[in-house]
Amino acid sequence: MVEEYKYKDITGKIIGAAMQVHKVLGNGFQEVIYQRALEIELPYFGLNFKREFEMPISYREQQIGTRRVDFLIEDVVSVELKAIIKLEDVHLAQAINYLEAYNLEIGLLINFGSKSLGFKRLINSKFNL
Numbered sequence: 514m515v516e517e518y519k520y521k522d523i524t525g526k527i528i529g530a531a532m533q534v535h536k537v538l539g540n541g542f543q544e545v546i547y548q549r550a551l552e553i554e555l556p557y558f559g560l561n562f563k564r565e566f567e568m569p570i571s572y573r574e575q576q577i578g579t580r581r582v583d584f585l586i587e588d589v590v591s592v593e594l595k596a597i598i599k600l601e602d603v604h605l606a607q608a609i610n611y612l613e614a615y616n617l618e619i620g621l622l623i624n625f626g627s628k629s630l631g632f633k634r635l636i637n638s639k640f641n642l
Contacts, residue, residue: 518634520619523590526558528632531623533557535630544596547625548583551594555586562586570614582611591620591635600624600631612637 518524534550552564566585570578584592593608600622608622618640624631 519636520587520590523560523587524619524621524634526560527555527584527586527590527592527621528623530554530558530560531625531632532630535625538625540596540626540628542596542625544594544625547594547596551584555584560586561588568615580611580614582615589617589619591615591617593620593622595622595624595626597624597626599627600633605633605635608633608635609637613639616641 530551531554534547534554538547538550548564552562555562563585565581565583567579567581568585569576570580582591583594586592591608591612593611595604597604605622608620612618612620612635616637618637620635620637622633622635
């Protein structure tokens with residue numbers, strides 16, 4: 514039996530919006546171009562979001578810096594964008610580290626750089642309610 518994905522309605526819409534952007538623009542642009550296009554597309558899918566939302570990074574309950582997430586969707590899903598030929602393990606590890614640092618449960622890593630849109634659904638196993 515397949516377990517239901519948490520926030521699957523939200524992640525499905527995000528992926529749909531990203532597919533539309535990739536369909537129109539294709540690959541070959543810089544990441545910022547895809548960010549701007551996705552910012553235009555997301556409202557068509559009925560999603561609330563913050564682009565380049567600055568989030569604190571803490572260590573032992575002390576803030577040690579900040580990091581901007583590419584998109585924070587509906588205040589629950591982190592979206593990191595890439596525009597590279599192939600996603601590597603280091604990109605996946607980075608996106609998971611951000612989920613842990615932000616204490617968000619679900620994230621997406623989306624790559625516009627290849628011929629076909631690539632995406633990975635991420636789950637923060639260290640998520641605390």
